[in-house]
Amino acid sequence: SDESSVSITVVGASGDLAKKKIFPALFALYYEDCLPKHFSIFGYARSKMTDAELRDMVSKTLTCRIDKRENCSEKMEEFLKRCFYHSGQYDSEEDFAELGKKLKQHEGSKVSNRLFYLSIPPNIFLDVVKCASKSASSVNGWTRVIVEKPFGRDSESSAALTRGLKQYLVEDQIFRIDHYLGKELVENLSVLRFSNLVFEPLWSRQYIRNVQLIFSEDFGTEGRGGYFDSYGIIRDIMQNHLLQILALFAMETPISLEAEDIRNEKVKVLRSMKPLQLEDVVIGQYKGHTKGGTTYPGYTDDKTVPKDSLAPTFAAAALFINNARWDGVPFLMKAGKALHTKRAEIRVQFRHVPGNLYKGCFGTDLDRATNELVIRVQPDEAIYLKINNKIPGLGMRLDRSNLNLHYAARYSKEIPDAYERLLLDAIEGERRLFIRSDELDAAWELFTPLLKELEQKRTAPELYPYGSRGPVGAHYLAAKYNVRWGDLS
Ligand code: BG6
Numbered sequence: 233s234d235e236s237s238v239s240i241t242v243v244g245a246s247g248d249l250a251k252k253k254i255f256p257a258l259f260a261l262y263y264e265d266c267l268p269k270h271f272s273i274f275g276y277a278r279s280k281m282t283d284a285e286l287r288d289m290v291s292k293t294l295t296c297r298i299d300k301r302e303n304c305s306e307k308m309e310e311f312l313k314r315c316f317y318h319s320g321q322y323d324s325e326e327d328f329a330e331l332g333k334k335l336k337q338h339e340g341s342k343v344s345n346r347l348f349y350l351s352i353p354p355n356i357f358l359d360v361v362k363c364a365s366k367s368a369s370s371v372n373g374w375t376r377v378i379v380e381k382p383f384g385r386d387s388e389s390s391a392a393l394t395r396g397l398k399q400y401l402v403e404d405q406i407f408r409i410d411h412y413l414g415k416e417l418v419e420n421l422s423v424l425r426f427s428n429l430v431f432e433p434l435w436s437r438q439y440i441r442n443v444q445l446i447f448s449e450d451f452g453t454e455g456r457g458g459y460f461d462s463y464g465i466i467r468d469i470m471q472n473h474l475l476q477i478l479a480l481f482a483m484e485t486p487i488s489l490e491a492e493d494i495r496n497e498k499v500k501v502l503r504s505m506k507p508l509q510l511e512d513v514v515i516g517q518y519k520g521h522t523k524g525g526t527t528y529p530g531y532t533d534d535k536t537v538p539k540d541s542l543a544p545t546f547a548a549a550a551l552f553i554n555n556a557r558w559d560g561v562p563f564l565m566k567a568g569k570a571l572h573t574k575r576a577e578i579r580v581q582f583r584h585v586p587g588n589l590y591k592g593c594f595g596t597d598l599d600r601a602t603n604e605l606v607i608r609v610q611p612d613e614a615i616y617l618k619i620n621n622k623i624p625g626l627g628m629r630l631d632r633s634n635l636n637l638h639y640a641a642r643y644s645k646e647i648p649d650a651y652e653r654l655l656l657d658a659i660e661g662e663r664r665l666f667i668r669s670d671e672l673d674a675a676w677e678l679f680t681p682l683l684k685e686l687e688q689k690r691t692a693p694e695l696y697p698y699g700s701r702g703p704v705g706a707h708y709l710a711a712k713y714n715v716r717w718g719d720l721s
Pocket of ligand 1: 411449468576
């Protein structure tokens with residue numbers, strides 16, 4: 233309202249995430265008139281910088297999504313005027329108290345609402361939360377804190393972090409980001425299921441053979457090796473992004489669209505799953521590869537990575553949900569860096585048509601002729617359903633065709649970045665897309681025993697060439713459950 237203000241403090245303002253995602257997302261929200269009337273943005277970091285220098289830095293990161301609009305540079309100027317900088321240590325209550333005073337100056341007599349985005353390494357989360365909550369939190373409005381993974385590296389360290397945060401904040405103040413939940417097609421998953429008649433009745437073991445959650449990147453960990461090496465792809469992608477998609481995909485119908493109702497259903501799915509078994513996991517690591525005269529470095533060629541690192545840059549896993557809906561249906565996950573393509577997708581393979589009259593009429597084998605629903609999260613967002621269709625002509629031959637909802641063709645509006653939606657939701661206090669602490673615990677419980685076993689046994693990852701389709705072990709794993717990866721067939 234006119235009587236309240238929102239101050240957004242980006243802690244770690246000169247970091248990569250802030251520059252690449254947070255400031256641009258805030259500007260996009262401003263541009264779309266989604267920010268409250270009275271808002272200011274503060275960058276907070278250790279280095280000395282003036283407001284003008286911060287504005288200069290931020291301005292380089294801003295783009296106009298709908299670049300044909302004429303008033304874009306005007307909007308940028310306006311936005312930059314609302315950006316400020318405060319330099320301080322991350323563990324100094326005094327420095328945060330100074331920040332608090334500046335925030336107050338901007339807020340005047342209005343109700344003060346304060347959002348802190350911790351865009352900093354996890355080892356200083358608690359210092360900042362302690363200082364900010366003691367010295368810079370709002371006295372008459374709300375105070376919220378956005379944190380982003382890694383939330384620990386196993387059940388114990390994650391629980392310790394949660395306990396630490398809860399010394400200073402209540403659960404409702406903590407907004408844990410999994411940015412995949414902010415992606416358009418992930419959000420659409422529930423719309424697809426629950427607002428169409430034709431999908432939900434098929435959404436069970438009765439009609440679905442298997443579900444595949446696939447994440448691949450066509451670049452390695454270049455420049456991020458230091459961070460990546462102590463986490464690996466299972467913690468980086470599977471335990472959060474892919475598992476969150478799985479939970480949304482598989483949950484029962486929530487009683488409403490309220491955050492708690494949805495999160496209750498998600499956590500039930502996670503708790504219905506057995507922790508991952510070593511024999512249901514394949515790990516890989518990319519090695520250097522020369523192709524067309526270009527040499528692509530292997531993972532351990534990165535100077536920030538130990539030469540004998542066993543960190544997986546690829547993993548495939550089979551998971552099962554022990555409930556009436558999904559009993560026996562393999563949920564296969566695959567995540568990898570330095571593969572042949574960049575893509576994130578969900579593939580739903582349906583069962584065979586019983587007593588199929590047209591068995592003999594396929595050019596390919598029958599196995600490939602089952603229906604498959606593909607939700608391509610990125611890039612080039614799309615939802616398509618593979619159906620069998622008669623090839624036009626006098627004969628009776630069938631082939632597979634797509635019923636295709638291709639976003640670029642169907643919608644002219646550009647798709648907002650995940651961070652735009654998430655920041656807006658945090659400002660509005662909408663918690664649906666954020667991870668509740670019990671979800672986080674349940675997610676770690678599924679992966680912690682496996683992660684420990686891999687480390688104790690020093691399991692060597694299968695090497696695969698940079699730019700390839702990943703280790704062949706992933707095929708054997710799928711084959712064990714009678715599955716063929718949809719992205720490779
Ligand atoms: C991050 C991971 O969470 O997600 C990165 O730490 C990964 O390793 C990134 O590259 C992928 O996100 P997006 O939105 O580019 O698919």
